[in-house]
Amino acid sequence: MKQLLNIAAGLLYLFLYAPIAVVMVYSFxxxxxxxxxxxxxxxxxxxLLDNPAALSAARNTLLLAVLSTSIATVLGTxxxxxxxxxxxxGKRFFSxxxxxxxxxPDIILAVALLxxxxxxxxxxxxxxxxxxxxxxxxxxxxxxxxAIVVRSRLVGxxxxxxxxxRDLGANGWQTFTHVTxxxxxxxxxxxxMLAFTLSLDDFVVSFFTxxxxxxxxxxxxxxxxxxxxxxxxxxxxxxxxxxxIAATIVITMLQRNQRAxx
Amino acid sequence: MKKSAIAFLFTLFMTFAGWASTxxxxxxxxxxxxxxxIAADFEKQFDCKVTIDLYEDAxxxxxxxxxxxxxxxxxxxxxxxxxxxxxxxKLLAPLRHENIPNLKNLDPQFANPSYDRxxxxxxxxxxxxxxxxxxxxxxxxxxxxxxxxxxxxxQPGPFVLIDSVRDMLGAALKYQGHSLNSTDPQxxxxxxxxxLEAKKRSLGFEGSVGAKNRVLARTARAAIVYSGExxxxxxxxxxxxxFIPKEGSQIWVDNLAVLAKAPHRDLAEKxxxxxxxxxxxxxxxxxxxxxxxxxAALPFIRSQDLKNPSIYPPPELRARLExxxxxxxKTRLYDEIWTQIKAR
Amino acid sequence: xxxKPRDAEVQYGAHLTPGGHRLCSAITSxxxxxxxxxxxxxxxVAVGAISFFSRxxxxxxxxxxxxxxxxxxxxFGQLGFDPLYPxxxxxxxxxxxxxxxxxxxxxxPLAFFIARLRPRYKTLALxxxxxxxxxxxxxxTYAWQILFAPESWITRAFHYLGVVNAGEPxxxxxxxxxxxxVCDFLPFMVLxxxxxxxxxxxxxxxxxxxxGANRVxxxxxxxLPQIAPGLVAGIVLVFLPxxxxxxxxxxxxxxxxxxxxxxxxxxxxxxxxWPFGSAIAFVALGLVMLGLTCYARRGAKEGPxxx
Numbered sequence: 001m002k003q004l005l006n007i008a009a010g011l012l013y014l015f016l017y018a019p020i021a022v023v024m025v026y027s028f029x030x031x032x033x034x035x036x037x038x039x040x041x042x043x044x045x046x047x048l049l050d051n052p053a054a055l056s057a058a059r060n061t062l063l064l065a066v067l068s069t070s071i072a073t074v075l076g077t078x079x080x081x082x083x084x085x086x087x088x089x090g091k092r093f094f095s096x097x098x099x100x101x102x103x104x105p106d107i108i109l110a111v112a113l114l115x116x117x118x119x120x121x122x123x124x125x126x127x128x129x130x131x132x133x134x135x136x137x138x139x140x141x142x143x144x145x146x147a148i149v150v151r152s153r154l155v156g157x158x159x160x161x162x163x164x165x166r167d168l169g170a171n172g173w174q175t176f177t178h179v180t181x182x183x184x185x186x187x188x189x190x191x192x193m194l195a196f197t198l199s200l201d202d203f204v205v206s207f208f209t210x211x212x213x214x215x216x217x218x219x220x221x222x223x224x225x226x227x228x229x230x231x232x233x234x235x236x237x238x239x240x241x242x243x244x245i246a247a248t249i250v251i252t253m254l255q256r257n258q259r260a261x262x
Numbered sequence: 263m264k265k266s267a268i269a270f271l272f273t274l275f276m277t278f279a280g281w282a283s284t285x286x287x288x289x290x291x292x293x294x295x296x297x298x299x300i301a302a303d304f305e306k307q308f309d310c311k312v313t314i315d316l317y318e319d320a321x322x323x324x325x326x327x328x329x330x331x332x333x334x335x336x337x338x339x340x341x342x343x344x345x346x347x348x349x350x351x352k353l354l355a356p357l358r359h360e361n362i363p364n365l366k367n368l369d370p371q372f373a374n375p376s377y378d379r380x381x382x383x384x385x386x387x388x389x390x391x392x393x394x395x396x397x398x399x400x401x402x403x404x405x406x407x408x409x410x411x412x413x414x415x416x417q418p419g420p421f422v423l424i425d426s427v428r429d430m431l432g433a434a435l436k437y438q439g440h441s442l443n444s445t446d447p448q449x450x451x452x453x454x455x456x457x458l459e460a461k462k463r464s465l466g467f468e469g470s471v472g473a474k475n476r477v478l479a480r481t482a483r484a485a486i487v488y489s490g491e492x493x494x495x496x497x498x499x500x501x502x503x504x505f506i507p508k509e510g511s512q513i514w515v516d517n518l519a520v521l522a523k524a525p526h527r528d529l530a531e532k533x534x535x536x537x538x539x540x541x542x543x544x545x546x547x548x549x550x551x552x553x554x555x556x557x558a559a560l561p562f563i564r565s566q567d568l569k570n571p572s573i574y575p576p577p578e579l580r581a582r583l584e585x586x587x588x589x590x591x592k593t594r595l596y597d598e599i600w601t602q603i604k605a606r
Numbered sequence: 607x608x609x610k611p612r613d614a615e616v617q618y619g620a621h622l623t624p625g626g627h628r629l630c631s632a633i634t635s636x637x638x639x640x641x642x643x644x645x646x647x648x649x650x651v652a653v654g655a656i657s658f659f660s661r662x663x664x665x666x667x668x669x670x671x672x673x674x675x676x677x678x679x680x681x682f683g684q685l686g687f688d689p690l691y692p693x694x695x696x697x698x699x700x701x702x703x704x705x706x707x708x709x710x711x712x713x714x715p716l717a718f719f720i721a722r723l724r725p726r727y728k729t730l731a732l733x734x735x736x737x738x739x740x741x742x743x744x745x746x747t748y749a750w751q752i753l754f755a756p757e758s759w760i761t762r763a764f765h766y767l768g769v770v771n772a773g774e775p776x777x778x779x780x781x782x783x784x785x786x787x788v789c790d791f792l793p794f795m796v797l798x799x800x801x802x803x804x805x806x807x808x809x810x811x812x813x814x815x816x817x818g819a820n821r822v823x824x825x826x827x828x829x830l831p832q833i834a835p836g837l838v839a840g841i842v843l844v845f846l847p848x849x850x851x852x853x854x855x856x857x858x859x860x861x862x863x864x865x866x867x868x869x870x871x872x873x874x875x876x877x878x879x880w881p882f883g884s885a886i887a888f889v890a891l892g893l894v895m896l897g898l899t900c901y902a903r904r905g906a907k908e909g910p911x912x913x
Contacts, residue, residue, distance in 0.1 A: 009719035012712055016738045016792060019749030026752055034479035035755035053314075075638040082634030086627060094639055096902070101646065103842075104894050105850020107867045108887045111874050112649035114329065115656055115884065121330055129330050140645045143638050172622065172630070201742050204852055208874070211334045212288040213313040218744050223316060225748045225857065226468075227293055228475030237745040244741045252733050321876045328665060328878065347664050420756075420775060425861070427876070466778050466860025481756060481775070591663040601877045605690050605864050 020241055027234035044235040054236055056213070057220040064131065064206075064216060065199040068138035073192040075139070076146025080191075081180075083147065084154040098148065101141040110208035113137045117209065129211035137209045138199045145198065146191035153187025154180075186255075193251055285310045287529050290326070290335040292516070293318060293471045294491075295388070297549035304536055310529060318469030319426040320344050321597075327353055333523035336530040342377045342515045343428060343586035345384050347593070354383040355520045361531040364538035372515065372555035377588065384517035385534050386555035388547065390489035391575060391583060392429050392512040395474055397483055397502050408437035408507045410484050411460050419483030422476055423460060425467035427600045428586050429512065430457060433486060436509045442584045445592040454599045458606060467604075477502060488514075490552035493572050497551070504572045506579060513575075513583035515555065650891065657885035665878030675885035691869070691886070698866040702849035705787040706841050709795040712788060713840065716796050717803040717833075732800070739793035747857050750786050751777055754858075778860030786858045787848055795840035802836025842901050846894055866890050 030039035048054050082088075083095060101109060113136075117127040127133055161183065165175045203218035210219060217240065224233045287304070289296075293316040301312045317323040320341050327338060332353050340348055348354050359365060365373070365381065372386040396418065398404050409416045411423065412434065424430050432442040434453035444450065461467075465482055473485035474495045487495070492504025518537060520530040536542055543559030553573050554563060567573050575583070589596070622630060658671045681689045720731045738746060753760050754777035761776045769781070776782050806829060814828040830837075852867030859865075864872075866886065873883025 005715055005719050005722075008715040012716050012792075013734060015712075015789065016735065018753060019746040019789065020738060020741060022752050023745055023749045033475055034481070035752055035757055036480075075641060078634045079638035082631055082636075082638075086631035086634065088628075088631045088635055088639075091635075094635075094642070096898075097642060097647065099898065100650075100895075103846045103898055104891060105847055105852070105867055107850060107852045107870050108653070108891050108894075109646075109649075111870060111883060111887050112653045113645070114874065115652050115880065116645070116649035118330060119652060128334055130334070136645055140642065143642060147638065197740060201740075203744055211330075212290065212315050213286070215315070218742060221742075221744050221748070222853075222857075223293075225744070225751070226318065227472040228479060229748060229751060237742070237749075240745060241741050245737055248733065248737050248740045252729070252736075256729070319876065321878065325665065325875050325878045329874075351664055351666070425876075461861065465775065466862055594661075594663055597665070597877055597879065601872065601879070602688065602690065604861055604872050604877075605694060605869055 023234050024238045024241065026229075027231055027238045029231050029234075032230055033228065044231045045239075047232050048235055048239075051232070053215070053220060054217075057215050057217045060131070060214055061200060061216040061218075064134055064138060064214075065196050067131075068135045068142060068199050069192055069196040071135070072139045072142035072195045073146055073188065076143045076191060076195070077150050077184075077188050079143065080147040080150030080154060080187075081184075084151050098144045101144045102148070106141070106202075106204040107208075109141060110137070110205045113140070113205070114208045129209060129214075131211075131214045133209045133211070134206055134214060134216075137205045138202065141202075141205065142195035142198055145194050146188075149191035149194060150184060150187045153184045153190075157183055190255075197247075285526065285529060287312045287337065287526055287533055288335045288524075289314045289533075290323065290331065290338045291316065292339060293469070294494075295339065295516075295550055295552075297545055300537075300542060300545055300549075303542075304533060307536070308529065308532060318471065321427050324348070327521065332521045333525065335521055336524040336526045337533055338519055338521060339387055339516050340384070340519055341586070342375065342517065343588050345377050345517055345519065346588040348519065349378070349383055353522050355522045355524060355527060356382055357385070357520065357534070358531060361528070362535045362538065364535045367538050367540060367543070367556050367558035369555050369557040375515065378517070384519045385538065387516045387518045387537065388490070388550060388552035389513070389515040389555055390552045390573075391506055392424075392432070392486065392488060392514070393492055393504055393506040393572070395477055395485050395487040395492045395495050395502060395504050397477055397480070397499070399501070403503075404484075406505045406508055408433050408509055411464070411486070412437050412456050414459075414463065417463060420465050420481065421463075421484040422465050422468045422473045422482050422486070423457070424473060424486035425469050427596055429486070430467075430603075431596060431599065432512050432586065436507070436511060436584075439509065442512055443587045443589065445589055445595065447595065450595060450599055454603055457603050461603065461606075488552075489572055490550045493551035493567070493570060496572070506575070506582060508582070510582040510584060513580070513585055653884045653891070654888045657881055657888050659881045661879050661881050665880075667880050675882045678882060679885055679889065694864055694866060694869050695889075697863075698849045701783070701787065701851075701855075701865060702845045704784060705791055705848040706795075706845040708784065708788045709791050709844050710799075710837065710841065712792055713795040713799050716792075717800040720800055721803045721806070732797075735793050735796050738789075743790055743853060744857075746789060747786050747854050750782060750789070750858055754782050777858055778862050780859065780863050782858040783855050783863050786854045787851065790854060791844045791848060794843045798839040798843065799833065799836045802833040806832050838901075838904075842897075846897055850890055850894070 026035075027044060028040050028042065029037055030041040030043070031037070083091065113133070117129065117133055120127050157180070162175050162179050165179045170178065201218065203222060206216050207219055207222070210216070217236070221233060221237060224230070287310055289301070289312055291314060296314070301314060304310075305312050315335070317326070323338060323340065324344060324347070327335070327348070328351065345354070359381070362385065365385065368386060372389070374380055375386070378384045394406075394408075394410065396404055396410070404410060404418050405416060407416070410418055411421055424433070428442070431450070431453050434456045435442055435444055435449065437456065438449070438452060440446075440449045465476070468476060468485065470487040470491045473482070474487050474491040476482040477485050478495060478499055487504070489504065495502050496504055518534050520527060520534070524530050537546065538556060540556065540558035541562055543554050543556035544562030547554040547559065547563050547567070551567060551573060554560065560568070571579065656667060657675050658673070659667050660670060660672050660674065662668045679691045681687050681692065716735065720728055723731055752758070754775070755761065756775050764770050764776055770776055810832070811824050811828040814824045819827070850867050851865065852871055855863050855865045855868055856871070870883050870886050870890070873879045873886065
């Protein structure tokens with residue numbers, strides 16, 4: 001039984017990593033088309049540097065992620081705090097609404113925003129598709145994730161700490177900045193990192209809300225793959241994979257240090 | 263905390279700085295349809311930046327333009343049967359001919375076309391045909407018929423169909439001996455059923471470029487492509503061939519057009535004028551291997567391309583070719599049939 | 607994260623006046639609520655509204671208001687009756703359910719395997735599961751196109767095993783889509799499941815075995831109830847999004863497996879029929895909300911936190 005479990009687990013890990021491995025391997029294939037291996041070359045990586053579309057897509061992807069994450073982290077943290085501590089009319093409804101972007105297929109959100117932008121454009125002339133519309137769209141699906149993470153961090157806080165601060169004479173604002181905020185900071189950062197990754201990886205919402213010159217890496221990869229997989233796309237994908245792996249390892253180590261510190 | 267904030271703002275600033283643009287031309291064009299060097303030459307000559315977004319079929323382009331692209335892009339490349347629709351939908355800006363003196367370079371048969379009298383809104387870009395791109399051994403040629411796709415007995419191996427409403431239905435209509443512009447619901451239903459049956463045996467739908475790449479990658483044996491993809495494919499792989507089936511096919515003209523709310527209208531017209539230059543027109547056709555409507559460019563085009571019947575079909579071949587027309591309100595019928603084909 | 611149960615006596619904001627309470631509430635929740643109202647609520651309502659409009663000859667949205675989109679969804683189009691969309695819906699639900707089931711079958715061994723590891727290897731094992739999850743979905747999906755190419759040994763193995771007929775490529779096809787989906791959603795199932803598996807009280811299993819139960823009975827009665835919350839959470843995290851997936855059926859199924867997501871994309875793209883696309887999207891939205899409400903109701907009985 002134990003052996004079976006180990007074998008099954010081994011196969012499953014293989015299964016999870018097969019796609020990543022094959023992309024990395026084939027980025028060195030010298031054949032332009034097809035799955036036949038015709039020789040080893042690193043030319044395709046060099047070609048990427050000459051590819052303005054790839055460079056511009058990378059820049060757009062990062063810019064979009066940084067902008068949207070910044071906005072969403074602020075709004076989401078405030079919302080998480082507000083939902084945990086205060087009441088307002090319609091709070092139950094909004095608590096439920098918060099989970100909608102988490103669970104609905106992203107294409108529904110994407111076409112809803114496309115539609116919304118179109119309607120507003122025809123009445124007010126705003127929301128031409130481009131970086132702005134993409135940032136707005138990303139923030140919209142990032143806020144719930146940040147809010148949920150921050151809120152669950154808040155729920156786990158020992159109320160005695162804040163009570164103690166108040167007993168010692170701190171007002172609400174001081175309690176918040178000196179006691180609450182530092183304690184939930186790991187949650188805010190976790191939420192922010194989650195939001196950042198969601199934005200970097202997003203394809204469907206970006207695809208529908210993008211305009212000229214605001215192509216992101218996922219959109220570029222999708223369009224290229226639709227025309228046929230070529231090794232330069234594999235090279236680009238490999239770089240993205242390596243970046244993701246590096247980031248995941250760094251974040252995991254940071255989290256372990258955090259947990260050790262607290 | 264302060265240090266990381268500064269670092270963050272600095273990165274933000276750097277990304278923004280790289281983003282500040284000089285004047286720009288937003289081109290929305292078919293994939294593999296313009297030589298990147300031509301865009302670079304234009305950028306140098308007119309001190310601007312050219313952004314290029316790509317599409318694989320005319321209806322998707324129309325969808326994007328209708329969805330707001332009309333005020334985002336400057337130049338699009340619609341085929342002949344889409345131009346009247348775009349004019350009716352007020353998506354195209356009238357061309358100011360005084361800004362496009364190179365119009366005189368156009369071959370007379372492409373100036374003043376029936377779908378846009380007086381070139382008021384469009385200028386011919388490239389023309390070509392729809393045909394079949396197959397891999398075949400020299401000694402056993404395949405029958406030159408649409409039946410390769412529609413007749414199960416003639417299937418040569420895995421194949422792909424073309425992901426374009428009029429082109430795909432046109433192939434089916436031609437196979438059944440009807441006109442490409444039929445609006446007879448019965449004929450269209452039969453065409454639909456033919457395509458649905460072929461779809462079951464096929465690898466799916468691809469744009470012309472993707473289809474050509476599949477045949478080159480040996481994941482498909484046959485595909486429906488445009489003549490330029492066929493010619494370039496044959497260049498890449500001598501085992502392949504491009505032909506126009508005996509039942510007949512489509513001849514089309516793609517056009518440059520400026521969108522009604524183009525943000526850089528003057529630059530767009532300069533671009534049209536630039537493409538119509540003799541040397542640029544030749545560079546274009548030498549890259550795309552499509553047929554050029556530019557008479558002044560012909561002397562500079564590769565001579566084997568000029569003699570290639572796939573690119574410049576001789577009169578007897580042209581007799582089998584039909585032009586697509588805008589069907590007005592009846593387009594709806596095609597769109598609904600296409601949705602049925604795609605959705606099943 | 608261990609959530610301490612909150613003291614019922616602690617009232618946050620108790621030191622604030624009602625006016626102060628409203629102000630604090632407005633400053634914290636206000637911006638996000640406003641944002642989500644404008645950019646989430648209104649667009650979703652717009653989708654419902656547009657579904658009642660008509661489509662012009664070239665794809666414009668125009669009046670009059672009509673139920674035609676919904677009639678087409680039920681099968682009554684311009685060219686006669688055609689139960690296409692109910693079939694697509696069922697196919698999508700089946701794909702979602704199938705993916706969830708396969709993920710459960712794959713996640714169980716993984717979760718138990720990791721739970722039984724020595725503590726210092728557990729984090730590594732979990733990180734290894736999570737790394738693909740953080741890698742771009744598009745890349746992982748199109749990679750299967752390469753893995754399923756006609757000459758690849760995976761395809762040949764499948765032909766040999768008789769899973770697919772020889773001469774028929776694996777991709778595009780339903781099997782390719784299913785495999786791609788499982789590969790993508792597996793981490794979503796493993797993580798919540800592992801959270802439950804880790805907390806299993808094995809003494810119950812031992813007691814059951816002492817009482818003479820066989821392995822199946824031990825699993826069903828001693829283990830399954832303990833991992834049920836994680837299992838259910840994983841299923842919800844997989845089933846709902848899987849039903850509306852667009853990218854994986856598009857890249858691995860081509861035009862041959864049309865699911866809800868592809869149908870919606872088609873209407874907003876090539877087919878240029880926004881009212882109809884909105885109708886499909888609105889129905890899909892309704893179903894997801896229904897599923898979520900059912901889960902929330904069950905969740906409310908068992909405990910407050912959803913994730």
